[in-house]
Structures are given as C-alpha cells and as structure tokens.
Amino acid sequence: MSRRNGSGETGKDAAIRVDDLVVELGGVSVLDGVDATVERGTFVGLVGPNGAGKSTLLRSVSGLLRPARGSIVVDGVSIAGRSSKAVSRLVATVPQNTSLSFDFDVRETVAMGRSPHLGRFERFGDDDERAVSEAMARTDVSQFADRSVTAVSGGERQRVLLARALAQDAPVLLLDEPTASLDINHQVRTLELVRDLVASGKTVVAAIHDLNLAAHYCDELLLLGDGQVLASGDPESVLTEANLETAFDANAVVSRHPVTGSVYVTALPENHRGDREGRVHVVGGGGSAARLLYLLDAAGYDVSVGALNEGDSDTETARSLGLDTVTVPPFAAVDAETQTAVESRVRDADVTVVADVEIGDGNRANLDAVRAARSLVLVEERPFAERNYAGAAAAETYAELRERATVVSPSRVVGAVAAAVDEAQNPTDAGRNSDATRSAQSSQSSHSSHSSQSSQSSRSSDHRS
Incomplete structure (x- = not known):
C-alpha cells in the first residue's frame, strides 16, 4: 500500500484507491484526509493503536460508511452512490465479531455469500x-457442511466466514482483526490461508493488531494514528522504532526474528524507558545474542559483550549499537588474554547474561570467565546437551553455573536482568525475594527446555570447532 503523490497519480494496477478520505462519526472526525493505494494481488495490513481508524477505513471501503469527503475506487469502480449489492460484488468482508445468532448449517451460511x-x-x-x-x-x-454454524469452534467459524466471503467472488477481501480471538495455531492457519489466496490473485486488506504477525505475512503495511496515515510501505520501512513511538507512544525494539527473518517488534514496559542504571555483560555468538543486545541496550543498561569472533553476526550487532565488544580474529579461539578481558567485564557487571549459544573448544573459555559473575542469567531455548561440542568439561562447567543462575526463556530476559540489577544495587530490599524468583523462573525454563527437546535448532555458531 502506498500513499498517493501530490499529482494524484496511482499505480495502473490498483485494486483500491482512497483519495482525501474524511469520515465523521457523531460529529467527530475519525479519518482525516487519508490517501492510499492497494495494488492488485497484494496482502496489505492495517496497523495502529486502538481508535486509530483501522475498522473505520475498512467499513468505508466496504461501503458501510459514507464519507464526509473524498473518494473510494475499487477495481476501477467508484463505490459512491452504489447499492449495497453492487458494492458487495466488488468487496467481500470478514467481520471481527464471528459470533452468529442464526442456526443455519455451515453450507447454508457459506451460500449466503452468493x-x-x-x-x-x-x-x-x-x-x-x-x-x-x-x-x-x-x-x-x-x-462441517451439515453442522450448525453455532456448534463449531471459534477457529472453525472464522474459516466458515472466510468461506462465505470467498463464495462472494469479489476481487477484494477485507478482514477486520481476523486473528483477534484465535489461539496461535488458528492464527497461523488463517493467515497462511490468506497468503495462499493472495498468491492465487486475490487482493486482501486486513486490520491486524499483532505487529509481528502483520510483519511476517503482509506484503505492505499502512500505519494509522489519530485517523491519519503515519507511514506506509514494506514492513521494514513502516515498523521502525520512531514510527512505533509516534503511533503507540511505546518504547519498542525492532529487530529480525532469528528463525523467519521477518521484522520483529518487542515493546518494553514503561519502567524500561532508558531510565535504569546497571552494567550487563552478555556472552553469545553465532547470532544467539543479537536480540538480547537490542533489548538490553534499549532498556538503558550499559552493555558489554564477548568474547566474539570478528565477522560474527553478534559482533556486527554490538558494533551497530556502539557496545563495548571483546573480540578475537575470525575462527580464532578465545585465548588466555582475551579470557582475562572477559573476566574483567564480568566482574564489573551487575549481572552476566549467557545466551543460548553453542559451545565448542573455541569459545569454552567464555564459560570459564563467567564463573566470576556476581549474578548470572542463563537463556535457554535448547538443552545444553544439544549445543555442547566441547565435551564433558564444558557440561560440568555449565551445570555448575546453572546451579546458581536464574534460567529464563528469551522473552523473560529483560525482567530477569532488571531483578538482578535491582538486587545488586539494593541488596537489602531486593534480596528477600531473589531466591523465590530464581526458583520459579528456573522451574519455568526447565519445563520449556524439556518440552523443546523434540525440536531441532537451525542456529549455527561461529565458535563451533
């Protein structure tokens, strides 16, 4: 989706053109001068905070709302003044609310689309x-053809309503929060289906509240705020930290998902708006620490990292953030001098974080250096046995470290670090609950690690040897 230029020109293959759209509800301007174009055969996500105007824009394009000013053209046809039936041959809509009061069977419900x-x-x-x-x-x-539509599950009902919209055979499909009430399995299933529809030529516009799902599945995004277009384009250009702060008033970190490669957004709590003081040293490698570095830097901590090989993706991330980075040459092992440098940073840090990194003979010295940590957080996505290439000695060292560490999943790192820093700086107040907190977090992470043993990780490490 793109905003119109000053001359009013749009792409020749536009499925939807919105020009200077103003919509007022109850005397209040909900959309104010919205210009946008949706090209045919694309999946466009509408994102923005509650009240930004996402649903209002969809209802306007579907002809349910009459604008105070501006025009909407769908498939080359202006919808102004057209009957509901005529607009419905151009646009099919799947509403946010999937509850249905009538007791028709599924086939009868889908047939309504005709x-x-x-x-x-x-x-x-x-x-x-x-x-x-x-x-x-x-x-x-x-x-489910003969089953009552009121008797199917929420995820199944979502697909029934999508089927009804497909039976309508309109060139444009509008979805209003299609994943809002679904579990993660049905969210993915729904959006995978939508992607298949787009691949076959359908044009889809969807209001999506989950920014990470939108970034992964949508071709382009339109970011709305206070009824206006704040940004539009591909997910990488729209979901920037500056745009998210403007739209959501959020302190967010934008990075890449380590598995999918999609833009990935993490919003930090208000009390992490850079006002914390504390030193954190991170041990990683092979991309295992990149996201942690973004999060901890955005949370306002003084972060150091290493030892890493030059050319390692974690090294590049650390340099881009201007972090204190201990390095060795490409493919070189961590030598005694470098280990001493790491130990110095570990001793100076309030807390040391060890990422879910693979350990080989080349970087085993990092584990030895971590013994000097005053407080320790281990991030576990896989059991250590699955990423240990340095033998029994490394396993023994890791087990020793784990005995006194707080063990967390990646999503809980910032909270664990915050608790550790508070304890280091206010030992009398924070120390009372530290043992209970560590025990609970370790138990949770141990359960996560156990349940992940059946999955295989694809992350590679520059240190494995």
Missing part, C-alpha cells in the same frame, strides 16, 4: 453451487 449475484427471486444455479463448494474446500470446512 446473495450479491442473485436477483430477488432468482434461484441457485450451477455456478453458485460450484462457488460454494470451492470456497468450502479452499477453507477446509467441507466436513
């Missing part, structure tokens, strides 16, 4: 039956 194509007394024909059957097969709801 209404815009039928005259008042016109009966279903072969084309209509085919459209309904194909829509149900595409959304995998054929097995």
